[in-house]
Amino acid sequence: MAVPKRRMSRSNTRHRRAQWKARAPQLVPIVVDGRAYLVPIHLVRAYERGLLPLPDTSA
Structure with missing residues (x-):
């Protein structure tokens, strides 16, 4: 692991840490078993393969 040489x-x-901003994940529509779901773009393949449980849409 890289370690800084100076303090x-x-x-x-604090200025460096303040530059990091969290963003909401980009959601894309997918259709699984005839139902449409909005899922994060980087998890689309996992949902299509059935590796992750589909999100509950009854909100």
Whole structure:
């Protein structure tokens, strides 16, 4: 694991951490067994293969 050679100031650490922003996953429609679901784009193949349980749509 990479380890910094010098101590980073508190200001620089917080400024760097503040640049990370979480984003909502991009949802795409898929059809499984005749029903449409909205799932994250990177999990489409897993849902189609049946590796993950389909999300409950009765909200």
